[in-house]
Amino acid sequence: MGKGFYVSKPVAAVCVVLAIGAAATIIALSLVYAKEKSNNEGISATTGPNTTSSPATTPSMPKEPWQHYRLPDSLVPISYNVTLWPRLKPNADQLYIFTGNSTVVFRCKRETDLIIIHSNRLNLTTFGKHHAELRGLDGAAVPGLRKTWLEVPTQYLVVQLESPLLAGSMYELYTQFVGELADDLGGFYRSEYMEDGEKKVVATTQMQPTDARKAFPCFDEPAMKAVFHITLIHPHGMEALSNAMNYDPVNITMDGDNMVQTSFRPTEIMSTYLLAFVVCDFGFIDTVCVQIRIWARRKAIEEGQGNYAMEKTGPILAFFEGYYNISYPLDKSDQIALPDFSAGAMENWGLITYRETALLYNPDVSSNGDKEWVATVISHELAHMWFGNLVTTRWWNDLWLNEGFATYVSYLGAHYAESDWNLPDLMVLNDIIDVMAVDALTSSHPLSSKEEDIMTPEDISQLFDSITYSKGAAVLRMLSDFITEDxxxxxxxxxxxxxxxxxxxxxxxxxxxQMAVNKSSIELPHNVEDIMNPWILQMGFPLVTINSQTGQISQKHFLLDSKLAVDMHSEFNYEWIVPVTWIKTGGPEQQYWLVASTNTDMVLGTDDWLVANINMTGYYRVNYDSENWKRLLANSLFTFQEIPVINRVQIIDDAFNLARAKIVNITLALETTKFLAKEVEYMPWKTAISNLNYFFLMFDRSEVYGPMQAYLNKQVTPLFNYFKNITENWTKIPDKHTDQYNQVNAISLSCSTGVEGCQDLTRRWFREWMETPANNLISPNLRSTVYCNAIAAGGVKEWDFAWKMYKNATIASEADKLMSALSCTRQPWLLNRYLQYCLDPEKIRKQDAASTILIIANNPIGQPLAWDFIRANWDHLFNYYGGGAFSFGGLISGVTERFSTEFEHKQLLQFKEDHAEQLGSGVSALEQALETTQANMKWVATNKNEVLDWFNGEASV
Structure with a gap:
């Protein structure tokens, strides 16, 4: 069909039936597919005998056009007509399949005798018939098909023609195909759940970044935008959804069965990775105007779990309409919670898909953290409706701009919807601090890469990391601050x-x-591009050092282990244009632009203390002269809160990281925690706990652990008593959002360090729940820490009870809390049993396997068990979960974060050697793990005795 062509519903029904007239043939293909799925090699002959896939060559030296991982620029898609029929019951071979056909209309931009289009894991063999048919439009002559084949390494369907297509002419390519509706969480896949004792199947999608080609042959690159006409065939009683609104469904007969055909209006011009379609037995709630619908399992909708998302989606959409000054581009916004989903959510244009925990909220069971997660994830995805969907980056090397931007403004949109939570400040904790730890490694990477360096699907998958999301957000937040949000x-x-x-x-x-800056009164030392390019084209960030006595200010690339860079013969002589803000005692905020490695003209004066990088709006760390550090650590500062709360966070985090980099003494960092006995704000406590967690990781198997526990017991006891008082002996919920978080910190750290009364409290609450399982009176905010502490103190009885509650949980956020708490047991055999459950999707869903292994590894008893488990089962994990749908990078980073010995470093090197060809998205994470292990080894050797002496001294004071 031509661009924008549409026929009436009755005619459409006939066309679809005719188009799938070879249904018997296609269904027969499923038998072929069952035999061939392991090697993914469809075979076809258009001239002469059978032709198989061309031999693979190394990606670095492609010899033929189809051996390149990027599409040639000779063809440009205009529109697609795609019909898909997912089977929601297994066939005789116990396979779930889908069949379909696609017609893509394209323009020939440059004369070529090749049609190269993405196709992955689709069987296009049609028993002697052409599996691809080419038609000319507007009178264009159609060359004959010479041969066709699937080029498996580069995931192409290649159609070689007898004569060239003509530049400027329009053509359409028709294909029929069959694929597996697998449970691999990528492309067109299936999700399963139980409701009222019945197993139900959902056919759904996850196309980003390179899996639209698993659903139908397509030009699967973000710049290859087109209009999509989608049709789904499904059983009666099922709902069909896609990016656009549907036309009225029509009844059709397929292979003797009465089915429903649902066709959808044409989409806007969009990229393939934003496509979505779902067939499900879900319920929904909706609004009018821009139609907003929240979809989920019927039970979840009936229980009101979608109400909060419905309540906040409208205001967040309104915020972004005002923020961008552009109306929402579509006429509807569907949001659907899926039982199985690999990511947190996906911004499919008009049909956003979510994990259940990211969209559903039950006030009786869900915590304030669950609520915040729903608000910020919705805001993140809605931000993409304009930035990413309406306007899309040309290639994946600029993924940071798309995801970093959405991460930054997600806090603004959610803040608009929940104005008393102070969410923009929490971005410092949730994103900036964590990513700076990664970006301080020599194995980090710049935000933006060269296009030619990001080619394979594995290259692309590796970009979905904290640098892309969190550092991208941090540098855009910094930019927005110095040019102003307006x-x-x-x-x-x-x-x-x-x-x-x-x-x-x-x-x-x-x-x-820059155009907006030029129209304002903002004055910058250089243009926007010159200021920002060093932040995105260079890895890492600067350490700004200020001498409060002389006024000298300098910058240097901050690395946790600068000696490693020398050993690697790597040069990191980076410089940035740094917006330095500061305050002095009782003074106003001031700004200074550091445009060289060292400047001496910063006018500071000799007044009391100085704090730089106000509210951490700049993406850099700060060090001071020793006199200023002494003033900052004076006893009264934190008590009277003369320093902004975010800068109290910054002082703690900078000090600990400077100590890890051997720039300041470790005892200076530890001194920043002495004020915690007087601190009741959440953010400084959370930062201190996060940094001290490194000490737990390094020392929880050594003699340092006891004195450290004793010191922290002394520091957290006042906080425990503070919350005991303001909650009237734990009977009330604190009013303030961050106080609810800090109450969790108080109980969790108090129980783990032996504060009197804490463990008795959590065990009692858990025991009362075990006695009356249907009546859980534990506050939702406290359930994670109560469950964990009670299971840690208990045995198999408590573990088995929690496992039963996990399996019976109908609310995803509650299931997540129990799944995490089950890892807290101190019984090795229970942890090993739990690890084995990760290989069984009937026990642990595929989407949760990686996170379950990680939380087990977070337990000091579970860490060596998890590492042994991963090494023993790596082949299975890699082959079963695939290189993209499973977080191999996060798995490697998490399981190895305790590594601090030469023996463990050698184990990592051996693992790298053994699995060099089976690392998928974990390649860079493994390099980071090796570097981190070396840094840990050096840090422990250097600091252990001094840390032990400090904790011994402070614990006894």
């Missing part, structure tokens, strides 16, 4: 207006932000 949003508006329905590179955004 100027920033005005630049976004003109950027989106110019490039809507098109693709961009990051310099396009810099240009529009």
């Amino acid at each position: 100027v920033f949003s005005k630049g976004l508006h003109t950027y989106l207006e110019e490039f809507k329905y098109k693709n961009t590179v990051y310099t396009d955004l810099w240009r529009h932000l």
